[in-house]
Amino acid sequence: MSAASVLAAASVSGCQAGTASFRNVLLLIGDDHGLDTPSYGNPSIQTPNLDRLAWDGVRFSNAFCTTASCSPSRSVILTGLHNHTNGQLGLAHGHHNFHTLPWVQTLPRLLKNRGYTTGVIGKLHVNPASLYPFDVCVTGEELGSIRSVATMSERARGFFEKNRDKPFFLLMGYGDPHRSAKGFGNEQPYPGVEETTYSPESMKPPAFLQDSAAVREELAEYSQAVSRLDLGIGMVLEALQASGKDKDTLVIYISDNGPPFPGAKTNLYDPGIHLPLIVRSPEQAKRGVVNQAMVSWTDLTPTILEWTGTPAPKEYELHGRSFLPILENENPSGWDSVFLSHTFHEVTMYYPMRGIRTRRYKYIQNLCPGLSFPHASDLYASKTWQELLARPEMRMGQRTVQDYLHRPSEELYDLEQDPWEFLNLAQGAEFQEILADLRGRTHEFRQRTNDPWLILENHAE
Numbered sequence: 426m427s428a429a430s431v432l433a434a435a436s437v438s439g440c441q442a443g444t445a446s447f448r449n450v451l452l453l454i455g456d457d458h459g460l461d462t463p464s465y466g467n468p469s470i471q472t473p474n475l476d477r478l479a480w481d482g483v484r485f486s487n488a489f490c491t492t493a494s495c496s497p498s499r500s501v502i503l504t505g506l507h508n509h510t511n512g513q514l515g516l517a518h519g520h521h522n523f524h525t526l527p528w529v530q531t532l533p534r535l536l537k538n539r540g541y542t543t544g545v546i547g548k549l550h551v552n553p554a555s556l557y558p559f560d561v562c563v564t565g566e567e568l569g570s571i572r573s574v575a576t577m578s579e580r581a582r583g584f585f586e587k588n589r590d591k592p593f594f595l596l597m598g599y600g601d602p603h604r605s606a607k608g609f610g611n612e613q614p615y616p617g618v619e620e621t622t623y624s625p626e627s628m629k630p631p632a633f634l635q636d637s638a639a640v641r642e643e644l645a646e647y648s649q650a651v652s653r654l655d656l657g658i659g660m661v662l663e664a665l666q667a668s669g670k671d672k673d674t675l676v677i678y679i680s681d682n683g684p685p686f687p688g689a690k691t692n693l694y695d696p697g698i699h700l701p702l703i704v705r706s707p708e709q710a711k712r713g714v715v716n717q718a719m720v721s722w723t724d725l726t727p728t729i730l731e732w733t734g735t736p737a738p739k740e741y742e743l744h745g746r747s748f749l750p751i752l753e754n755e756n757p758s759g760w761d762s763v764f765l766s767h768t769f770h771e772v773t774m775y776y777p778m779r780g781i782r783t784r785r786y787k788y789i790q791n792l793c794p795g796l797s798f799p800h801a802s803d804l805y806a807s808k809t810w811q812e813l814l815a816r817p818e819m820r821m822g823q824r825t826v827q828d829y830l831h832r833p834s835e836e837l838y839d840l841e842q843d844p845w846e847f848l849n850l851a852q853g854a855e856f857q858e859i860l861a862d863l864r865g866r867t868h869e870f871r872q873r874t875n876d877p878w879l880i881l882e883n884h885a886e
Contacts, residue, residue: 447592449674450729451665454502454596455654456495456548456571456603457690458680458701461647462655465701469629470648471621474659475703478678482705483714483752489721489782492767493682493690493697496550498722500525502679503532503551505726505743507766509876515769517552523769524552530738532726533559533594539735541592546580547571548598559596571600572610572650574657575617581661585668592733593670597661602650604685604803608643609650621652632845633688633696633822639808647684671707675732677725678703687810688821688829691770691801693778693789694846698765704752706732711753718760719784720748744874764870765789768878774799777878781867787846788863789836792878797830823847835860 462472464479490498492508500506500513504525508514512526525531533543537558544561548571551557563580565571577597584595602609611620625641628648634640658678665671680700683689689696702720723745730737731747744764751757765780776799777792804810813819813826821829824847837853837860838846850856871879 447673448732448734449592449670450594450732451661451674451676452502452594452596452725452729453658453661453676453678454499454548454598455651455678455680455701456598456600457682457685458602458651458654459684459689459696460699460701461651461684462701469623469627471652472655474655474662475678475701478658478662478676478705479703480713482676482703482709482712483716485702485704485716485718485720485748487717487719487784488679488700488702489698489719489763489765490680490682490700491698491721491723491763491765493692494767494770495681496521496523496552497767497769498681499549500551501722502681502725503557504529505532505723505730505737505745506741507723507744507764507874507876509766509768509878510744510874513551515774516771517550521769521772522552523772525556527556528740529556530740531556532729533557535730535735535738536594536733539592539733541594541733541735542588543594544584545596545598546577546584548600549596550598565600570610570613570615571598572653573615573618574599574601574653575615575660577657578660578664582664582668585664585670589668589670594729594733597657599654599657601654601657602647602684604807609646610653611646611649615653618653618656620649621656623648631696633694633824634686634809635813635819635821637812637819639812643686643808647686673707675707675729676705677729679722679725685801685803686807687800687804687813688824690804691767691774691799693765693767693780693787695782695787695840695844698782704748706749706752709753714753714755716748716752716755716757718748718751718754718757719763719782720760721745721763724748762866764867764874766874766876770799770801774801779867779871779876779878781863781870782840783863785839785841786859786863787836787838787840788860788867790864790867791832791834791836792881794832794834798832835864837863 496517497508515523623645628644683697727747780789835851837851
C-alpha cells in the first residue's frame with residue numbers, strides 16, 4: 426500500500442472512530458497581495474505574523490497563481506483545474522457573472538462528502554453557490570467588512586470551538602490589500618484593529634512602476650492594508666492555538682494574485698503571478714524551510730485532498746499534484762515549471778493569454794494580439810495609471826505605456842538576465858530553439874487541459 430493510501434486509511438479510521446486524530450485545514454487567502462513581506466524580501470512592510478508563520482513552517486520561494494485575477498484564481502485554488510477548463514473565466518459578481526461549470530467537483534463538495542465541516546469567512550467570490558456548498562458561510566455583510574480582521578477572527582474562534590470534535594476545512598477570505606472605492610480601505614476604522622501606517626517617503630517603488638509621488642503615496646496605502654491583513658492572520662492563528670486545534674491543522678497562506686497596480690494584477694508578468702505561499706504542518710520535522718520547488722495554485726486542491734485523505738474526482742484528472750511529499754525538501758527534483766492561463770477579469774476585459782514559466786524563461790502567448798490590453802476598473806482609476814495617462818513620456822520601469830497596451834503574439838523573457846521582463850526575446854535568432862520548445866509545451870498543455878481557445882488555431886486563416 427502506498428504512503429498516501431496508508432495516510433487516507435488512517436484518516437478514515439480516525440474520523441469514523443470519533444477520535445481527535447482529525448487532519449484539519451485552515452486556508453488563509455489575501456486579496457491582491459504580492460511578495461510584500463520581509464521574509465519575501467520587502468523590508469519596507471511590517472508583517473510579523475506572516476514572517477513568524479514562515480519561520481515555523483515552509484516558505485515556498487517559487488509559488489505562482491495561474492491567472493492574476495480574483496475569481497478565476499480562486500476557482501483554480503478550489504478545483505485544482507485551470508480556469509479555462511473549470512469555466513470560471515472571469516469575475517463572479519454583478520454583471521460579470523462568470524460561473525464554474527456544473528460538472529466540476531469543488532474542494533468544499535469533496536470534503537463535505539468526506540465528512541468534513543466546511544466554512545468560509547469573508548470573501549469567496551466564485552459562482553454558483555450550489556457548486557461551493559460550504560456548511561458555514563459568513564459574508565462581508567455579516568462582518569461589516571471583509572477588512573474587519575478582528576471580527577473575522579472572532580467568527581473563526583467560534584467555528585473552531587463548534588467543531589472541536591469534528592474535522593474541518595475553514596477558508597478565511599480577507600479583503601486586504603485590494604483597492605477600495607477610495608483607496609485601500611484605510612479611510613475608516615475597524616473594531617479591534619490598531620493600524621500600522623507608512624509614509625510615502627519610506628516607500629521604494631518596484632522596478633515595474635514609475636518612481637513618483639503618486640506611486641509612493643499609493644504604495645504607502647497598500648502597505649497599511651497589508652499590515653492590517655497580517656494583523657488578522659495573527660489573530661486567527663492565535664484563535665486556532667487557543668482552541669488546541671493547531672496540533673492537527675494544516676495552515677496555508679496564499680494570495681489570489683499580485684498587487685493591484687498596473688503591470689501586476691491581471692498580467693502574466695511575474696509581479697502579477699509570483700506570490701507568497703507559506704505552509705505549516707503540525708507533522709513537520711524541520712521548521713523554517715525555504716522550498717525552491719515551482720508550484721502553482723493547481724497544486725493546492727491535490728495537497729489538501731491528500732492531507733485529509735479525501736479521494737480525488739474519478740471522472741477527470743486534476744491539473745496539479747500534492748506538494749506534501751516534498752514539503753520539507755529544499756530543492757526537490759521534477760518541480761521546474763508552471764503553466765499559465767488568463768482570459769478575462771471583468772466581463773469587458775477580454776485578453777486571452779496562455780504560457781509557461783520555467784526557472785529561467787517565461788513564454789506568453791497572446792491569443793488576440795490585435796486587442797489593446799484592458800484595465801481593471803480599479804487599476805484604471807488609480808493615481809498610478811492616471812499619472813501615466815497624463816504624462817505619456819513616463820515609463821513603467823523600462824516599458825513604455827504603448828508597449829504595455831499593445832503586445833505582440835508571443836513574448837519570451839530570460840528571467841535570469843531580465844527579471845522584470847522588459848526585453849522581449851521572441852524575435853531573436855539565437856532564441857528560436859527555446860521559443861519553439863516553450864511554444865510546443867504550451868500547446869501540449871492547452872490540449873491536455875481542453876482549452877476552448879484552441880479553436881482560434883484550428884480555424885485560423
